Amino acid sequence: MTVQGWGEIALTLSLSVAFAWPIGIYLSRIWNGERTWLDPLLKPVEGLFYKAAGVDPQRSQGWFGYASALIAFNAVGFFLLYAILRLQNVLPLNPQGFDGMSPHLAFNAAVSFVTNTNWQSYSGEAAASTLSQMAGFTTQNFLSAATGATIAAALARAFIANRGEGVGNFWADLTRTTLYLLLPLSIVLAMVLVGLGVVQSLAASASATGLEGGAQTLALFPAASQEAIKQLGINGGGIFNANSAHPFENPSPLTNLIESVSINVLGWAAFFAFGRSVLAKKDIRALVAAAFVLLATCTAGMYALETQPAPALVAAGIEQPLNMEGKEVRLGVPSSVAWAGPTTGASNGSVNAMHGSFMPLSGALQMFLMQLGEILPGGIGSGIAIMVVMAMLAVFVAGLMVGRTPEYLGKKIEAREIQFAMIAVLVLPLAILGFTAVAAVFPTAMEGLLNHGPHGLSEMLYAYTSAAANNGSAFAGLTANAPWWNTTLGIGMLAGRFVPAIAVLAIAGALVVKPKLAPSAGTLPTDGLQFVGLLIGVILILGGLQFFPALALGPIVEHFQMLGGLH
Template structure:
């Protein structure tokens, strides 16, 4: 029997079902993320010790004392050194792939520019892929190279968030924790257990997990077809949970071996967002004021809901140029899987660009101009709508610093956050860090245009071609990894510059936010007074969102007007470029 909501004259039955699906998905996400956030707070506070022996076994050979505190600069150096070593190891694995085991299809080593781009991509948690995984990489490269980096790059981001929370919660100390301890705890207590559960669920649903290179099938016409196989489920689990996004197959989670059913689609969608959302609740507990975490959750959540609604509305409306050729009730199904439809694709597109994941279950190059605009803009905002695991929270805290500074100017007193005075050092670091996205996106894209490398890489002329270029450099600088796949990035120029954009976007954010955390950790806490601007109420949430949109969105408005906005206007006018 149809529900009262679905049969309402005000809401068409199909739209009602889609809205119910969106609401149920979001409710399930919060129901899982909230207790996970409490659990992670206990992990990073050292309250849980059931893996203590494993921690010591991993840290002792390296001479690390788990409880030894580090100054923010030492913490940052440890993180940079670890990631640099990871880059070197992964680069060598990719270059020497033909000499290493578990290469049943005999793939050659990657050329230098592609190995550089791929190694940087996975070390920075971007997982941008200028190659087809099933036709380029061996099982060894996929497992030992990429999947390993999926774990440790995600754990590095989680460690940074934990260190920043400690810095904000501490009083007059010079340390923010121990990077090596945070790294190991993130893997042992969070990423590894969750990945095992998700991987087993995916195997149960039909995702392959084997060392066999391929299977041979006979088609209905009697021809032989070779179907690529491999250790897929284990990589998909951590690519989603760690907001990595790099697929085993070229078409990522649109491939039926990565994402075969609606149930697997729900599991993988939840995995994209669950840790970033949980970090809001972790943060509130670690700083000793749960209201602060809830305020960030509400701000991020409102922007995510708006993004889902905007993408869904754009894709559901379809392309007016195709009126009379396709059923308008189906919406824009170009580049989408029938088993997911418009609503499943819109949910995923919003989540993967909000959470800096980058995996796709539909082709973003086939989104409507407004749908693609929303996805691109979420990346350009700088990982503030939940963002990548850990680093999304820290990206939002940069805007918090800027917001309380503006609020302080409004009330005519020194801005404060969590009882700490926000002074010139913190504001300058935050403001300089927020310039990274414009430099990586606008600067590097302009360089590609000026040298002619952009024109030879785009698939389409006119505004959509500009959108392809902008999306590529937004995705790289924002450490997202998704793409308008018509953009031909597999060239020495783009592999190199996209790699540099990824490095800038990852470590150009992490180091300054650690410096801010270290600076605030050394300050004393002052009690709240009548003039203190509260940072946990609706007014602050509204001001925070406004600051993000004004500072972040308006930075890119002129170039977006030449790309997706111009394309949408041309479609409404009834012609294409």
């Protein structure tokens, strides 16, 4: 551990929050339909979209209509992407000459990008054509990110309403988030990345001569444009199999810093946008504080672990100051950790190092960050939505202690809201632990493992955690391109994305019709350190404790095996 290493990690985490604050104010203006500096340019374009689709952006939908529109839109997106992947061999912009994907792989990939998971059971440069990357994956990177933002926008309107009826218009929220936020920021970031050396090309490949004189054929793609929305949209799917460890996606320490900051910036921005929209900035800053403490603590733990020499090497008389296995040498341990923490705390999933090669307890921390519910800060909108659900559960627990009906942000939290809140938080352990338990005793599933014993369990547990949490990062080792894994991981992604989304919108529907209450003497303050501590406790108990037995059998056992020289 070095001061420089700690400084790099602190800089990465802090810049994400610092840039998020002004962007959050701008995002709130987008959600609220307020005037923005892009209105003169984009307002006519926005109007054309509504006219072409026959949408009245002023018509507010009830929660069920809003949820139905969300599901219908994403269903159409899935079928279109599935068709592109299956038929890419007969579609244009396929200079690589790739065949169409198999049915189970196309299902998994289409579900993955539609749900903002971006899990990849394939090697991007060897399986997906230029058209699939551009018209398929990149398009869904925008739309899946915007879908998550719509959930938070609807929930914010429910909290601010006083005996209202609707939670907004899904089509307007989707259009405005994409047009005014994601597209402009992605264009700017893509141009910056191109200037710093990230590849952007429609050619299939380029020929090069290596240092030893051998000829090489280098795959080329429009990487910079996808890299920009991959990070800003908190998506994570890379064009190349090595993801952001590949120099064509991440060529230098400067691009590494820019991209790692981009991973979290819009997730945090959605927190600040929510606070401004519901007129409760202090209360939402408490949520930011709780999330930041958890993320920073786990990231610091990873750095402490990865800067220790591997016990097996020490036993062999070979000491090294860092655990460089699986790390990109040009980036080093601090940059790898400063990426691994934010990417698993968010629903991003991009990597610049191989997580399966981290120390066992580092792998446990990565899984733990996802298992908490992808709320640190999670996806754009989806993270703050589930964090608000956690806050509602926290005030409910506090209400039980003092015998009062709990309130949060001026709304009474009653049985209906808590029922939907539990659905939102329990789907994750059901999908993760349920599928892992079945896979652990199913011979066909076990064939995909590279390792057995505790590390093999970690491979399975990480895969289902990443899928259900809509993260998309991989532990490596697992051969997931098989019918069992592609199908069950796809089901986990669907459950982890749309069950909480519908539950949150149902909560919004229950809250919007309630009166807005002024704080009373009995109202629990939700903007101070006491509530931050209570919230962290609820998150750790509800989001983390239920996964401890599985983690104990996987990475924790592997850690003790490593210390005993058995690893």
